[in-house]
Amino acid sequence: MFGAGGGTSSYQEIEETDCVLLWGSNARETHPIFFHHLLQGVRRGARLFAIDPRRSSSARWAEIWAGLDVGSDVALSNTMAREILAAGLEHREFVEHATSGFEEYRAHVESWTLERGERETGVPAAVIREIAHAFARAERAMICWTLGITEHHNAVDNVLALINLALLTGHVGRYGSGLNPLRGQNNVQGGGDMGALPDRLPGFQHVENAPLREKFERAWGVAVPPRKGWHLTEMFEAMERGELRALYVIGENPMRSEADQHRTRRLLEGLDCLVVQDIFLTATAEVADVVLPAAAGWCESEGTVTSSERRVQRVRRALPPPPGARDDLEILFDLARRLGRDWGEADPERVWNEVRTLSPVHAGMSYARLEAEGGLRWPCYDEQHPGELFLHSRFWERPVVGPRAPFQCLEHSPPVDRLDEEFPLRLTTGRRLEEYNTGVQTGVYRSPVRRGETLDLSPEDALRLGVAEGERVRIRSRRGEVVAPVHVDESLRPGLTFMTFHFPEQVATNVLTIDAHDPKSGTAEFKATAIRVDRLEAS
Amino acid sequence: MTTDPIWFTPPPRSPRVPEAPPERPRERVALTVDGEPVEVAKGATLLDACRAAGREIPTLCYLETLTPVNACRICVVEVEGARVLAPACSRRAEPGMVVASESERVRTARKVVLELLASAVDLSTAPGLAELMARYGARPERFGAAAATVAQPAKVDNELYLRDYGKCVLCYKCVEACGTDAQNTFAIAVAGRGFDAGISTEHDVPLPDSACVYCGNCIAVCPTGALMAKPEHDLRAAGRWDESRQTRTDTICAFCGVGCAITLHVQDDRIVKATSPFENPTTRGNLCVKGRFGFEFVHGRG
Amino acid sequence: MDLRFQGNRPSAEERAAIDEVLGPPLGAWDGGERDPERDGRVGFGGLPAAARRDLLLPALHAAQDRAGWVSPGALEYICRRLSVPPAEAWGVVTFYHLLATEPRPPVVAHVCDDLACRLAGAERLCQRLVRELGPAGAPAAGGRSTWLRSPCLGECDRAPAALLTAAGAAPRSAVLSPIHSEEALVAALTRPESFPARARFTEASEEELRRSVPQIGRPDLLLLSRVGVVDPGRLEAYRASGGYRALARAIELGPERVIEDKVVSKLVGRGGAAFPTGRKWEAVAKAEARPKYVVCNADESEPGTFKDRVLLEHDPFAIVEAMTIAAFACGCERGFVYLRGEYPLAHERLADAIAQARAAGLLGEDVAGAGFRFDIEIRRGAGAYICGEETALFNSIEGRRGEPRSKPPFPVEVGLFGQPTVVNNVETLANVPAILLNGGASYAALGTAGSTGHKLFCVSGRVERPGLFEVPFGATLGELLALAGGVAGGRALQAVLLGGAAGVFVGPEAIDLPLTFEGTRAAGATLGSGVVMVFDEDADLGDALARIASFFRHESCGQCVPCRVGTVRQEELLARLRAGRPEGTVQSELATYRELAQAMRDASICGLGQTAASALESALARFGAVAVSPSITGGRG
Structure with a gap:
C-alpha cells in the first residue's frame, strides 16, 4: 500500500499492539504461526475483534465476532468511519498532516449511520459502535486481512476501505499499528x-x-x-x-x-x-x-x-x-x-x-x-541498513516526507452473484488448517482430521432442507453443479454456506464460483456465490 | 496480486529507520557463582548467571521458549542463606547472591531426582540422561525391583504421532506448548494427582476426538521421546533410524506466507523429520501440521 | 477460544444447578439455546469470555452436589459456560478427591482413617463397613449410598469421625463425630433417607462442646473467649460481646498505625510457616498494583488440626471482622475465605455471618460508613491437602489445579489473580481484633520474647480429654498434656507427634519442651499448625508412620519429581522395613532414606514435599528402625 506492496508491520509488533481487527481472515487455520504471535498479543492484553461472515476458529478468539453479510465490507468500514467521526475519535493531527481528501471523505461517509450500517451489513449497530470505538481509542491498533477482503469483485475497494480506517485513526506508520495482508502462499x-x-x-x-x-x-x-x-x-x-x-x-x-x-x-x-x-x-x-x-x-x-x-x-x-x-x-x-x-x-x-x-x-x-x-x-537500502521493522514512518515526520496518503470515497457494492428465489443461499469459500489450496501437496500426508469436502450448512438450513450430517446433496449455481456431503456447522447462520476447494478431484467447488473479478487486481469473487441446495432424490 | 493504490513512483525512503520504542536499560545484578563474580541483567535467572559463569547446569523441563515450570528440579542450585535449594531455571538473580552450582547438597538432590525418575520412567530414548546419571552416580536400582513405575502401553491413535507415557517425566513442556506458551489449543493437560498424575485429554479420549490439531509442537519440546512422530518411531522400530546418516538443512516452509523456518532432517535422500529452530523469531520452534508433517508430497513424485 | 467439545449434554437438573452458580447463559456460544439471528451475527469470545475461570470449582461443586458426580455432560456444559478448555477442566476435576468423575451413589460417607481416628479405632470401623456394606466405593443400599476412606476430617477432638454427603435437589453434608455407635453410621448408609438436614449429624450438645473446648468461659482467653459463650449465629450477640470494636478502632487509627501496631505485636502466622503478619500487611499496603486481595486460609487439612474449624464454627464474625480490618489496613477490596470442603457447619455459619455483616453495612460498598469498599466470598475446597499451601490455594480459587507456585515471587507481590495478596490463616486472623483493642505492645508482652501472644493447640490421640486448648506461648508439652488430663488410662507415653503429618515425633524426654517457636526449633521439632498428638505405650507407631507415608503419597500434587516420586519411594521403603524385607540391609535402606529425605526437603517446590519425610525421619532418628515394626515395639494398635 502507498506504493509498497507489502504488510506494514512485523510479527513482533502484533505481540505488542493493543487492538487487532482481524477482517476476512481465518488466520488461526490459514496462518497458524502468525496466529501464535497474535495470541501472544492477546495474552498481553490486546483486544481482538473478528469481522467475518462465519464464526471461524479465529473469530472464536475474538472478544467480539461481528458476522457481517458476505461482501458488505465497504459498508461496514464506512459506518465505522462515520461513527469514529461522530464520536470525535479520529486522529486529527495525523489526518491534517499526513492525509489528503479528508473533507470529501467525511462528507461521503456522513450518510453511513449505525442504523444504515446495520441494515447493509447485518451487524448490530451497538457492535459496530463498540468495535469502531475500540479501534479508534487504542494506542496501537492493527488491521489484518486475508482473502475475505480480496476475493471479491471489489477487492481493491475493500482494501482501500481498511486503509481509510487506519488513516482516520492514525494507525499506520507507527510501531504496533499497521495494515497487514497475510499472504496465502510461501512466496x-x-x-x-x-x-x-x-x-x-x-x-x-x-x-x-x-x-x-x-x-x-x-x-x-x-x-x-x-x-x-x-x-x-x-x-x-x-x-x-x-x-x-x-x-x-x-x-x-x-x-x-x-x-x-x-x-x-x-x-x-x-x-x-x-x-x-x-x-x-x-x-x-x-x-x-x-x-x-x-x-x-x-x-x-x-x-x-x-x-x-x-x-x-x-x-x-x-x-x-x-x-x-x-x-x-x-x-x-x-x-x-x-x-x-x-x-x-x-x-x-x-x-x-x-x-x-x-x-x-x-x-x-x-x-x-x-x-x-x-x-x-525490505526496504533494506544498503549493507548497513537493518531493514525496516514497519513501513511508512514517513507519515509521522513533520512535515510529512513524500506524498500524503489519500482517503478514498468508496461505494458499497454487493456481490455480483445475486441471491434470488432460485439461488437463495450464499456460498463462501475458504481453507482448512490441515489442507492447502487444491490439495496437491497436502493430500499426501495422513492427516487425522481430514474429512474431505463438505457443504457446510447452518443447523437451521439443514433442518429446513431436511438433510442430515453426511448426506450427499446437489449444489447448483448459475454456472454449474456439484454433489457433496453435508456438514452441519453452527458457525454459520441461516442462508450462509461454506465449502473449501481442497478436494477438486472429489468435489470441483470452482465449477460453482463466479469469475466476476476486480478490474484492478484481477482476483475473482470466490467468496460470494449464489447457490441452491437440493436433496439428491428430490432433484 | 496487488491491491495497492497504483502509485507511479516508489514511496520516498523514510528519513529515519523505524524502530521499536527503546527498552529501558536494564540494571545489572552482581552475584557470585562458585566463588566467581558474575554480572547479569536484572530479571535474569540463576541459570543465566551459572551459564554466564561457564557452569553447565542440567535441565529437563526447561526450554528458552517456554515459561519455566521448575517441576523436574534437576537444575537446583544452592543459594547461601536459603533454607532449601533453588531452581536455577526460574529463580531470579538477586544482588549479592552467593550461588553454589555443584555443592554436595546440589549433587545429592540431582542424584536422587535422577534415581527417582529412572526408577519410575523408561528413559531409554531420553537424550543425555544416561550421561547425567553417570555424572551424578545415580543408582536407581536401590529403590528395589518392585518400585512403582508409570509403565503403560503406548497410545497409538493416529497416523502422525504416538504418545508413550511410560516415558513421560511429567515435565509439563507439552502442556505448555499446546497451551498458553505457543499453540493455545489446550488439547492436553495434566490430570489426576500425585504419582497417578499424567498428561491426558479430557476423559482420556483418543487424540482424534480431542482438540488436537497435530501441530506436533508437543513433540518438538518433549525431552524423553515419550512423544514421537510416527515416521521416526517406525524407522526406530525397524532399526533404520540413524542420526549419524542424517543431514539437517534449514529452509522455509512451503505452505502459506508466514515464512516459517523449517529444518529438514534427511536420511538416504528422504525427509524423515521436520523441526524448526527454537531461536527462530518467527516460529520459536513451532510449526503447524502442514509444516511438521506435510512434507511427504516431496516423495510422492517422479 | 476455539475449544472443541465432545457433544456431551448435561441433564436439565445439572444445567439448572450450574446456572444457579453462573447465572443464565448469554446465548448459544456459551451454552444457551441457539437463536440464529443473534448467534449468527455476534459472538463474545476470546479471553474476556474466559475471565470467570475462578467460578470453575464452584460450578463443579454444583454439578457434584446435584448429581453425586461430575458427569461428562455437566463438565462440558461448565466448559462452554466459562470458556474453559475441556482438557484443562478434566485436569482440575481429577485433582480433587471430593469430586467424582464416575457415577457415584448420592449418599457417601467419607470415613476418616487418619492418625487420630486410627488411635480411636477407625480401622476396626472400616473393617465393619467392609463386612456390612462391601468394600470402599462399592454401591450399597441398592446403589443409594457408598463409603470411602478419607484423610483427616479435622474432628480429632471427637474421633472417630465421618463426613456424610448427600447429592440431590437439596444437597446436604453432615459430620458424624464422634461415631459413638457404629450402628449410626451403618444406619445412615443403609437408610440414606434418614440423612439429616443439618451440618452436624447429631448437633453437638453444650456438653460435647465443653468437652472439646474445656476452657470455655475462662476470662483469660484471647482467641476462644466467645466459643460456647456467644451465639455464633447473631451479629448482635457478637457486637454485644465487644465485636466490631476493633474495626472501629482500626478506622480511628488509620491503616498505617494499624499495621504499625501489628508489627509491634510481633504476631506471626499460625498456619505453620510463622511469618511475621505485620510485615506481610505492610508489604501489601505498600504495593502499588491494584486490585489487592485478602485471603483467609481456612483449608485446615493438616492431620490432627481442628482449631480453625472450632473458631469458624463458634466465632465466625471474628474472622469476618479481622479480614475487614486487614482489607482496610492493606487497601484490599475483595476477600476470599478458602474453606475446607469437609467443614459443612463452619461453611454454614461463616456464610451466615458474612450475609449478616453485609446486611448491616459492615461489608459492601461503604464498610461501616468509613468510606471503603470490601466484601468476602467463600470458596469451598474439594479434598486436596495441598490447597492449604497458599499459592496452591490461589490456583484453586482461580479455577486451576491446586499446584503450588514457585516462590519468590511471594503473595504480597504476586498473589491471587497475580495481584498483591494478604493471606492469613484463620487463627492468625483471630488474633487481630485482640491486638487492636489491647495494643500491639501489650500483646507482645504475652508469651515469650520469641513467640508472642497466645496459641491454640489441638491435643488428640491417647489423652484423657482430646480438645482445643489456648495457652500463652511458653507452656511446656507436659503442662499442655496435663490440661488434657494426661495420657489416657494413665498409660505411659510413647511418643508425641508435634505439628501434624508434616511435623516431627518427640519422645517422653520432651515433656519439658516449651511449646514456642524458638523452643521447638532448638529441639529440632516444630509447632506447625499446633498439633499435639499423643501415642501411648500401646499405640502402633509403625502403623501411624505408614498412614503418614500413605497420606503424603495420596496428597502430593504430582508437580515436582522429589515429591511425586519421593513420597511413593518413601512409602515403599517403609513398607519393606515394616515387612522385614529390606532392599539390601536395613542399614543401606536407612542410608538411602536419608538421601531421599534430604532431596525431598531440599529440592521439592513447596512445603508439602519439603516436610513429607519429616515425621518418618524424626521417628527413625529418635527411636531407630525398630519404631516402624510393630513386632519389635510390641504395640497392639
Missing part, C-alpha cells in the same frame, strides 16, 4: 517483490515509469514493453478473444484454482501452446503440450522467498529432486539459451545480486547477511 510476497505483477518490475517499480524502466533496459540490454500487461483474469479474457494463444504456467494449477471451471478448461484446451512447469503432473499439466518437471523450490533448490512481514529468507536444498525434475532456474536459463540468450551459470546468488543492483529496496540484502541475520525485511 506470494516474493513474487510481487520480484515483479511478477502485470505493472511492476522488481522492487515495485512501475513499468510505465520511463526512468525506472530504462534502468532495467540498460541492465538487461533489451527493450521492456512500456505498458502494463494482463493480470490472470485479463489473460483468460484475452484467450476468450483469441488474443492470447500461448501460455507458460509455472507452479500454478488454474484448472483447479480458477473460478468457473468449465470455462477455464475450454480456454486452456483451446490454446495453441500450453507449457506447464510444476513439481506435479497437475490437472493443468495434463492438458499441456509441454510439461517441464521441476524441483520443489523449498527443499530441492537454493534461493530466497519473502514472508508476510516482508522478510526475505533463504530456502535451501536439503535433498536432490527426483530423476528428471530440474531446478526452475536451470530450466529458465536453458530455455533462454535455446531462445538464443546465454545468461551464464544458473546460480541463484548471482541472480539475487542482480536484483540488488536494480531494486533499491533489496540492495542491502547480501546472501551473507541473509544467512547471518536470519533474513532481512
Whole structure:
C-alpha cells in the first residue's frame, strides 16, 4: 500500500499492539504461526475483534465476532468511519498532516449511520459502535486481512476501505499499528517483490515509469514493453478473444484454482501452446503440450522467498529432486539459451545480486547477511541498513516526507452473484488448517482430521432442507453443479454456506464460483456465490 | 496480486529507520557463582548467571521458549542463606547472591531426582540422561525391583504421532506448548494427582476426538521421546533410524506466507523429520501440521 | 477460544444447578439455546469470555452436589459456560478427591482413617463397613449410598469421625463425630433417607462442646473467649460481646498505625510457616498494583488440626471482622475465605455471618460508613491437602489445579489473580481484633520474647480429654498434656507427634519442651499448625508412620519429581522395613532414606514435599528402625 506492496508491520509488533481487527481472515487455520504471535498479543492484553461472515476458529478468539453479510465490507468500514467521526475519535493531527481528501471523505461517509450500517451489513449497530470505538481509542491498533477482503469483485475497494480506517485513526506508520495482508502462499510476497505483477518490475517499480524502466533496459540490454500487461483474469479474457494463444504456467494449477471451471478448461484446451512447469503432473499439466518437471523450490533448490512481514529468507536444498525434475532456474536459463540468450551459470546468488543492483529496496540484502541475520525485511537500502521493522514512518515526520496518503470515497457494492428465489443461499469459500489450496501437496500426508469436502450448512438450513450430517446433496449455481456431503456447522447462520476447494478431484467447488473479478487486481469473487441446495432424490 | 493504490513512483525512503520504542536499560545484578563474580541483567535467572559463569547446569523441563515450570528440579542450585535449594531455571538473580552450582547438597538432590525418575520412567530414548546419571552416580536400582513405575502401553491413535507415557517425566513442556506458551489449543493437560498424575485429554479420549490439531509442537519440546512422530518411531522400530546418516538443512516452509523456518532432517535422500529452530523469531520452534508433517508430497513424485 | 467439545449434554437438573452458580447463559456460544439471528451475527469470545475461570470449582461443586458426580455432560456444559478448555477442566476435576468423575451413589460417607481416628479405632470401623456394606466405593443400599476412606476430617477432638454427603435437589453434608455407635453410621448408609438436614449429624450438645473446648468461659482467653459463650449465629450477640470494636478502632487509627501496631505485636502466622503478619500487611499496603486481595486460609487439612474449624464454627464474625480490618489496613477490596470442603457447619455459619455483616453495612460498598469498599466470598475446597499451601490455594480459587507456585515471587507481590495478596490463616486472623483493642505492645508482652501472644493447640490421640486448648506461648508439652488430663488410662507415653503429618515425633524426654517457636526449633521439632498428638505405650507407631507415608503419597500434587516420586519411594521403603524385607540391609535402606529425605526437603517446590519425610525421619532418628515394626515395639494398635 502507498506504493509498497507489502504488510506494514512485523510479527513482533502484533505481540505488542493493543487492538487487532482481524477482517476476512481465518488466520488461526490459514496462518497458524502468525496466529501464535497474535495470541501472544492477546495474552498481553490486546483486544481482538473478528469481522467475518462465519464464526471461524479465529473469530472464536475474538472478544467480539461481528458476522457481517458476505461482501458488505465497504459498508461496514464506512459506518465505522462515520461513527469514529461522530464520536470525535479520529486522529486529527495525523489526518491534517499526513492525509489528503479528508473533507470529501467525511462528507461521503456522513450518510453511513449505525442504523444504515446495520441494515447493509447485518451487524448490530451497538457492535459496530463498540468495535469502531475500540479501534479508534487504542494506542496501537492493527488491521489484518486475508482473502475475505480480496476475493471479491471489489477487492481493491475493500482494501482501500481498511486503509481509510487506519488513516482516520492514525494507525499506520507507527510501531504496533499497521495494515497487514497475510499472504496465502510461501512466496506470494516474493513474487510481487520480484515483479511478477502485470505493472511492476522488481522492487515495485512501475513499468510505465520511463526512468525506472530504462534502468532495467540498460541492465538487461533489451527493450521492456512500456505498458502494463494482463493480470490472470485479463489473460483468460484475452484467450476468450483469441488474443492470447500461448501460455507458460509455472507452479500454478488454474484448472483447479480458477473460478468457473468449465470455462477455464475450454480456454486452456483451446490454446495453441500450453507449457506447464510444476513439481506435479497437475490437472493443468495434463492438458499441456509441454510439461517441464521441476524441483520443489523449498527443499530441492537454493534461493530466497519473502514472508508476510516482508522478510526475505533463504530456502535451501536439503535433498536432490527426483530423476528428471530440474531446478526452475536451470530450466529458465536453458530455455533462454535455446531462445538464443546465454545468461551464464544458473546460480541463484548471482541472480539475487542482480536484483540488488536494480531494486533499491533489496540492495542491502547480501546472501551473507541473509544467512547471518536470519533474513532481512525490505526496504533494506544498503549493507548497513537493518531493514525496516514497519513501513511508512514517513507519515509521522513533520512535515510529512513524500506524498500524503489519500482517503478514498468508496461505494458499497454487493456481490455480483445475486441471491434470488432460485439461488437463495450464499456460498463462501475458504481453507482448512490441515489442507492447502487444491490439495496437491497436502493430500499426501495422513492427516487425522481430514474429512474431505463438505457443504457446510447452518443447523437451521439443514433442518429446513431436511438433510442430515453426511448426506450427499446437489449444489447448483448459475454456472454449474456439484454433489457433496453435508456438514452441519453452527458457525454459520441461516442462508450462509461454506465449502473449501481442497478436494477438486472429489468435489470441483470452482465449477460453482463466479469469475466476476476486480478490474484492478484481477482476483475473482470466490467468496460470494449464489447457490441452491437440493436433496439428491428430490432433484 | 496487488491491491495497492497504483502509485507511479516508489514511496520516498523514510528519513529515519523505524524502530521499536527503546527498552529501558536494564540494571545489572552482581552475584557470585562458585566463588566467581558474575554480572547479569536484572530479571535474569540463576541459570543465566551459572551459564554466564561457564557452569553447565542440567535441565529437563526447561526450554528458552517456554515459561519455566521448575517441576523436574534437576537444575537446583544452592543459594547461601536459603533454607532449601533453588531452581536455577526460574529463580531470579538477586544482588549479592552467593550461588553454589555443584555443592554436595546440589549433587545429592540431582542424584536422587535422577534415581527417582529412572526408577519410575523408561528413559531409554531420553537424550543425555544416561550421561547425567553417570555424572551424578545415580543408582536407581536401590529403590528395589518392585518400585512403582508409570509403565503403560503406548497410545497409538493416529497416523502422525504416538504418545508413550511410560516415558513421560511429567515435565509439563507439552502442556505448555499446546497451551498458553505457543499453540493455545489446550488439547492436553495434566490430570489426576500425585504419582497417578499424567498428561491426558479430557476423559482420556483418543487424540482424534480431542482438540488436537497435530501441530506436533508437543513433540518438538518433549525431552524423553515419550512423544514421537510416527515416521521416526517406525524407522526406530525397524532399526533404520540413524542420526549419524542424517543431514539437517534449514529452509522455509512451503505452505502459506508466514515464512516459517523449517529444518529438514534427511536420511538416504528422504525427509524423515521436520523441526524448526527454537531461536527462530518467527516460529520459536513451532510449526503447524502442514509444516511438521506435510512434507511427504516431496516423495510422492517422479 | 476455539475449544472443541465432545457433544456431551448435561441433564436439565445439572444445567439448572450450574446456572444457579453462573447465572443464565448469554446465548448459544456459551451454552444457551441457539437463536440464529443473534448467534449468527455476534459472538463474545476470546479471553474476556474466559475471565470467570475462578467460578470453575464452584460450578463443579454444583454439578457434584446435584448429581453425586461430575458427569461428562455437566463438565462440558461448565466448559462452554466459562470458556474453559475441556482438557484443562478434566485436569482440575481429577485433582480433587471430593469430586467424582464416575457415577457415584448420592449418599457417601467419607470415613476418616487418619492418625487420630486410627488411635480411636477407625480401622476396626472400616473393617465393619467392609463386612456390612462391601468394600470402599462399592454401591450399597441398592446403589443409594457408598463409603470411602478419607484423610483427616479435622474432628480429632471427637474421633472417630465421618463426613456424610448427600447429592440431590437439596444437597446436604453432615459430620458424624464422634461415631459413638457404629450402628449410626451403618444406619445412615443403609437408610440414606434418614440423612439429616443439618451440618452436624447429631448437633453437638453444650456438653460435647465443653468437652472439646474445656476452657470455655475462662476470662483469660484471647482467641476462644466467645466459643460456647456467644451465639455464633447473631451479629448482635457478637457486637454485644465487644465485636466490631476493633474495626472501629482500626478506622480511628488509620491503616498505617494499624499495621504499625501489628508489627509491634510481633504476631506471626499460625498456619505453620510463622511469618511475621505485620510485615506481610505492610508489604501489601505498600504495593502499588491494584486490585489487592485478602485471603483467609481456612483449608485446615493438616492431620490432627481442628482449631480453625472450632473458631469458624463458634466465632465466625471474628474472622469476618479481622479480614475487614486487614482489607482496610492493606487497601484490599475483595476477600476470599478458602474453606475446607469437609467443614459443612463452619461453611454454614461463616456464610451466615458474612450475609449478616453485609446486611448491616459492615461489608459492601461503604464498610461501616468509613468510606471503603470490601466484601468476602467463600470458596469451598474439594479434598486436596495441598490447597492449604497458599499459592496452591490461589490456583484453586482461580479455577486451576491446586499446584503450588514457585516462590519468590511471594503473595504480597504476586498473589491471587497475580495481584498483591494478604493471606492469613484463620487463627492468625483471630488474633487481630485482640491486638487492636489491647495494643500491639501489650500483646507482645504475652508469651515469650520469641513467640508472642497466645496459641491454640489441638491435643488428640491417647489423652484423657482430646480438645482445643489456648495457652500463652511458653507452656511446656507436659503442662499442655496435663490440661488434657494426661495420657489416657494413665498409660505411659510413647511418643508425641508435634505439628501434624508434616511435623516431627518427640519422645517422653520432651515433656519439658516449651511449646514456642524458638523452643521447638532448638529441639529440632516444630509447632506447625499446633498439633499435639499423643501415642501411648500401646499405640502402633509403625502403623501411624505408614498412614503418614500413605497420606503424603495420596496428597502430593504430582508437580515436582522429589515429591511425586519421593513420597511413593518413601512409602515403599517403609513398607519393606515394616515387612522385614529390606532392599539390601536395613542399614543401606536407612542410608538411602536419608538421601531421599534430604532431596525431598531440599529440592521439592513447596512445603508439602519439603516436610513429607519429616515425621518418618524424626521417628527413625529418635527411636531407630525398630519404631516402624510393630513386632519389635510390641504395640497392639
